[in-house]
Amino acid sequence: MQRIGFVVAAGFQLVGLAAQSVFEYANLAAGRPAYAVSLLSENGGLVPTSSGLMLQTEAFSDAAFDTLIFVGGNDANPELTSGLLDFARQSMHRVRRLASACSGVTVLAAAGVLDRRRVTTHWFIARELQQRYPAIRMEEDRIFIIDGPIWTSAGATAALDLALAMVEKDLGAELARSTAHKLVMHHKRTGGQSQHSEMLALSPKSDRIQNAIAYAEKNLRAPLSVEKLAEVANLSPRQFSRAFQEETGQSPAKAIEKLRLESARLMLEQSRHPIEVVARETGFADLRRMRDAFTRHFGQPPLAMRRAMRAATA
Structure with missing residues (x-):
């Protein structure tokens, strides 16, 4: 013991x-x-x-x-x-x-x-x-x-x-x-996960928008169109887009991109998957789009971020 x-x-x-x-x-x-x-x-x-x-x-x-x-x-x-x-x-x-x-x-x-x-x-x-x-x-x-x-x-x-x-x-x-x-914990967070969660940052007020975001988090590899998310929320696309913007302060497209970036960053740190696989598994249409999103959001492309992560743990 x-x-x-x-x-x-x-x-x-x-x-x-x-x-x-x-x-x-x-x-x-x-x-x-x-x-x-x-x-x-x-x-x-x-x-x-x-x-x-x-x-x-x-x-x-x-x-x-x-x-x-x-x-x-x-x-x-x-x-x-x-x-x-x-x-x-x-x-x-x-x-x-x-x-x-x-x-x-x-x-x-x-x-x-x-x-x-x-x-x-x-x-x-x-x-x-x-x-x-x-x-x-x-x-x-x-x-x-x-x-x-x-x-x-x-x-x-x-x-x-x-x-x-x-x-x-x-x-x-x-x-x-x-x-x-x-312990009724939703999941066991890994050490490399960021203290700042995009799911927490979105913090929608209604169950409908929350359900749509939860669906998106579990299905990042799918296209995740506004129409599909609106269907999950049981709203029309127009109603959904308006409610999403009001409750989260950002558009559905921008929120989905941030969720994909968060997931991709975690995969880069915790796996040895090729960059192309990370892009595919997190729903980026191609490597170029993921590279552009990383550079815009993190200030460096995914390959440079992976190298920096590995250097920090060496």
Whole structure:
């Protein structure tokens, strides 16, 4: 059985502890106690969350853990006590995985264990932390990043994705999927996925437009004409186009292009498919159109982006 320790300090953000449920449900899916979870703090006892709730914790000790996850709060400038930093430094040599959720990365950066490591955190504080700790290699637009024994995640619910990735690494993809299903998670996001989702950015108000967008996301390879999307929404093409523009602030064609770009970018990073295959699978009519869209949206063609991605992970 693997021991997982969540390390907290006063003012930590409660949502970071949601990842505990991933290990709890992994035990249920496995039908055995694969994980034991503890809540740790420097002095033990009751520790207040950012919302004022008090949670009971165990004090730092020499107890053996497989994984430690440092949970952050709403403040990018937490109190960094010598005891907390010493514990982070010592843990680097004691545990198999050292991780952070959201601004918990600040503790690891201040302890010096992230120097020359690829890391991520909540987009809101990423640039500030990069300036404060120039030795780290911050990638601000990632859900989570694994660099050897160091695992770091973006803010809020990204800790769930980080924990699911740990479960997949430990117990296999099928059990991780079963765990995600029990948690009623729509899907398990990969680490390379952007923190900024086009689906979230569209945020339509009505179920009809939402259903059309969901249909488009699942069928990017299809032509996806306004007529077809209007049919899914049970509206006339004219009604659909007007409602779509009003609810999302952009035309259906522009929104579909952004969804295709997001999907293509993910394929470039996570697969070795030829560029032509990526273009076909994400619904671009030909490679030239995808290249033009990438250059217009990302400032570089897809091949250059893939090379940059691979160089960053080398």
